[in-house]
Amino acid sequence: MQTHAPRPLASSDFDxxxxxxxxxxxxxxxxxxxxxxxxxxxxxxxxxxxxxxATCEEIAAQVxxxxxxxxxxxxxxxxNLPAWLLDSAAKLVDQYLQRxxxxxxxxxxxxxxxxxxxxxxxxxxxxxxxxxxxxxxxxLALRFSGPRSISETAFLMGQSEERLRLLQxxxxxxxxxxxxxTI
Amino acid sequence: MxxxxxxxxxxxxxxxxxxxxxxxxxxxxxxxxxxRWADELRPLLWTASMAGAxxxxxxxxxxxxxxxxxxxxxxxxxMLPAPERPFLRSILRLLLVVAIxxxxxxxxxxxxxxxxxxxxxxxxxxxxKLAIERLALAWPSSPAYSLALQLAQDEERxxxxxxxxxxxxxxxxxxxxxxxxxxxxxxxxxxxPVMITGNSQIIGDMEIGFYIVVQGELQSDxxxxxxxxxxxxxxxxxxxxxxSGEALLLEDQIISLSLQTLVQGLPEPGSRGxxxxxxxxxxxxxxxxxxxxx
Numbered sequence: 001m002q003t004h005a006p007r008p009l010a011s012s013d014f015d016x017x018x019x020x021x022x023x024x025x026x027x028x029x030x031x032x033x034x035x036x037x038x039x040x041x042x043x044x045x046x047x048x049x050x051x052x053x054a055t056c057e058e059i060a061a062q063v064x065x066x067x068x069x070x071x072x073x074x075x076x077x078x079x080n081l082p083a084w085l086l087d088s089a090a091k092l093v094d095q096y097l098q099r100x101x102x103x104x105x106x107x108x109x110x111x112x113x114x115x116x117x118x119x120x121x122x123x124x125x126x127x128x129x130x131x132x133x134x135x136x137x138x139x140l141a142l143r144f145s146g147p148r149s150i151s152e153t154a155f156l157m158g159q160s161e162e163r164l165r166l167l168q169x170x171x172x173x174x175x176x177x178x179x180x181x182t183i
Numbered sequence: 184m185x186x187x188x189x190x191x192x193x194x195x196x197x198x199x200x201x202x203x204x205x206x207x208x209x210x211x212x213x214x215x216x217x218x219r220w221a222d223e224l225r226p227l228l229w230t231a232s233m234a235g236a237x238x239x240x241x242x243x244x245x246x247x248x249x250x251x252x253x254x255x256x257x258x259x260x261x262m263l264p265a266p267e268r269p270f271l272r273s274i275l276r277l278l279l280v281v282a283i284x285x286x287x288x289x290x291x292x293x294x295x296x297x298x299x300x301x302x303x304x305x306x307x308x309x310x311x312k313l314a315i316e317r318l319a320l321a322w323p324s325s326p327a328y329s330l331a332l333q334l335a336q337d338e339e340r341x342x343x344x345x346x347x348x349x350x351x352x353x354x355x356x357x358x359x360x361x362x363x364x365x366x367x368x369x370x371x372x373x374x375x376p377v378m379i380t381g382n383s384q385i386i387g388d389m390e391i392g393f394y395i396v397v398q399g400e401l402q403s404d405x406x407x408x409x410x411x412x413x414x415x416x417x418x419x420x421x422x423x424x425x426x427s428g429e430a431l432l433l434e435d436q437i438i439s440l441s442l443q444t445l446v447q448g449l450p451e452p453g454s455r456g457x458x459x460x461x462x463x464x465x466x467x468x469x470x471x472x473x474x475x476x477x
Contacts, residue, residue, distance in 0.1 A: 031259050035252045040243045047241055057244060061251035068258050125237050144234040147205075150198055165194040169227070172197070176230040 020081055024071060035064060038082060041146070042089045048145035049093050049137055051126045059092045083156045090138045097130065128178035136171035143168065193220055200224055201231055249425070253437055257327045260435070261334075274315065303343050305354040326419035326436035326458075330468070333417050337394075341373075348405045356407070357398045359415045361464045362391050370409070372397050378408045386413035394462040416471065420457040426450050431470065433458060439469045448475025 019037075022030030042063050046056040066088045070076045077084045129137055143153045150168065154161045196217045203213035210228050214221040302308040316336050320329065340358040347354050360373020368379045377397055379385075389395060394415040400408045421434035431438045431450070438458055450456055450473055459472040 026259050026263050028256060028260065031256055032252060035255050036248070039248050039251060043243050043248075044238070044241060048238055053244065057247035057251070060247070061254060064251060064255040065258065068255065068262065071259075072262060121233075122237070125233060129237075140234055144231075144237065147235055149202075165198050166191055169191075169194040169197050172227045172230045172234070175234065176226050179230065179233065 016081065017079065020076070020079075024076065026071070034081075038085050039064075041082065042085055044145045045086055045089050045141050046093055048141040049126075049129065050096065051123065055096060059089060059096065062092055063088045080155070080158075083158065086142065086156055090134075090141075094134050097134075124179065128175055128181070131178045131181075132171065132174050136167065136174060139164065139167050140171050140175065193223070196220055197224055197227055200228055204228065204232070249432075250437070253432055253435060256435055257437065260327050261331050263331070274318070303347060303352075303354070304356050305352070326421040326433045329419050330417055330436060330460075337415070344375075344401065347401055351403045351405070352401070353403050354401050355398075356401045357396060359394050359396050362389055362393060362395045365389065365391065370412075375407065377412075378406060379412075380408060383409040384411045386411065389414065390461075392464045394464075414461055417460045417462065417468070418457065419460065420455065420476065423450055423452055423454050423456050425452055431456075431458070431473065436468070439467045440473075441469055444470045444473060446473045446475075448473075450475055 019030050019034055023034050039060055043056055043060040046059045047053065050056055050059075063085055067076065067085065070084075129140065132140070139153065139157070142148060142156055143150070146152070148156070150164055151161055154164045157164065159167075200210075200213040200217070204210065210225065214224060214228075217224060300312060302312045316339075319332060320336075324332070337359045340356075341360075344356055344358050347356065358373070358375075360375060363371040363374070370377045370379055372395060377399065383399075389412065396413055396415045397407065397409055398411040400410065402408070419433060419436060419438075421436070424432040424434060426432070426440075429440055431440055433456060438460060448454075448456075455476040457474045457476055458470050459474075460468040461471055462468055
């Protein structure tokens with residue numbers, strides 16, 4: 001039986017354009033590589049914003065189903081696939097949070113009391129993050145879940161570095177304010 | 184706009200400080216370059232360190248990743264063009280070589296095979312078409328590919344039925360569809376009404392919400408009288424990659440298990456199994472029988 005030990009795949013190991021072109025032709029090997037290459041960063045992104053591993057797994061899997069749907073409709077990007085995948089993950093996370101906000105009482109009341117200090121900090125961080133506008137949550141998750149440099153984050157968000165430096169400043173100020181409320 | 188950008192030096196200072204910290208410098212050291220803004224930047228750097236530490240030790244769930252990849256590959260392979268086509272092409276190529284060697288007789292056989300691809304029930308070459316399909320299934324392939332092939336053949340039967348109805352033609356037909364309702368002598372199968380008579384043979388238990396096979400007679404008015412009905416079952420075999428109480432990963436195919444699933448032998452990762460599946464309306468393939476091969 002083949003074991004499924006994590007494969008140390010890195011973007012630099014592959015020609016991204018070639019991989020995407022092969023994926024468009026539904027080349028099985030390329031699809032497998034593409035999945036293993038991007039699954040971790042998508043899961044990390046979702047887990048940065050959501051304190052629910054099962055939902056994060058669901059979202060990460062769903063992103064790849066969306067990718068197949070886009071392939072079928074010939075709407076996949078010609079380049080910058082990671083940005084497309086992470087953007088898809090962001091939309092799914094936003095939808096989940098909106099749905100959850102409508103169905104459930106405020107998160108602080110719904111969550112069980114944390115068991116220890118680390119868990120308490122973690123929960124406070126999620127609560128503070130969730131109070132931010134979606135664009136700031138998205139930025140912080142991209143910037144710090146990698147972690148990625150500001151230029152890498154700008155590339156993924158399709159915006160200028162200058163603009164993202166301002167967004168970073170606003171997001172950190174707002175996060176600080178919210179953390180102050182939760183601590 | 185340019186002036187505006189230049190008027191935000193604090194945003195740049197913050198980024199420079201963050202880069203310094205990421206490069207291993209201490210907070211006070213990076214702030215020493217900006218003494219005027221140190222009090223303002225310090226809490227933001229603290230917040231950034233919180234943001235950076237959040238979930239830093241996160242581990243990627245390997246099982247979830249494997250399941251996601253299996254589903255991704257399975258669906259992507261189903262999106263490939265009708266899988267019997269490449270196989271038919273390869274058969275045709277093979278027959279061509281034989282034809283060169285064997286002469287006119289085999290060349291005639293190739294012609295027959297080509298013609299059979301579009302044959303409809305009741306036509307002379309239809310049995311050739313079915314024989315080629317059976318041959319395709321006998322060829323070794325992965326479970327997902329084999330399943331895709333069987334689904335493609337189901338689609339072909341539906342297409343044949345559609346053409347025959349458009350032509351208002353009478354024929355002996357066979358097709359698969361979801362059993363939607365069973366009301367008296369009128370059943371609804373995949374949106375198609377099927378008439379049940381005293382002569383209709385119902386093999387085994389029928390379950391609404393699952394695919395069944397209808398063999399029967401198509402009349403010129405489009406009505407179908409069933410002669411034989413049974414659950415649609417697919418057969419796949421391959422190596423068991425993993426198994427849980429709810430599902431089985433047979434090479435590249437996820438198969439659901441239920442309380443009704445019969446298991447012959449001890450299924451464990453690495454063993455080879457033959458699985459008889461039923462297809463549910465929601466797209467799941469549910470094992471009726473898992474047989475461990477020697």
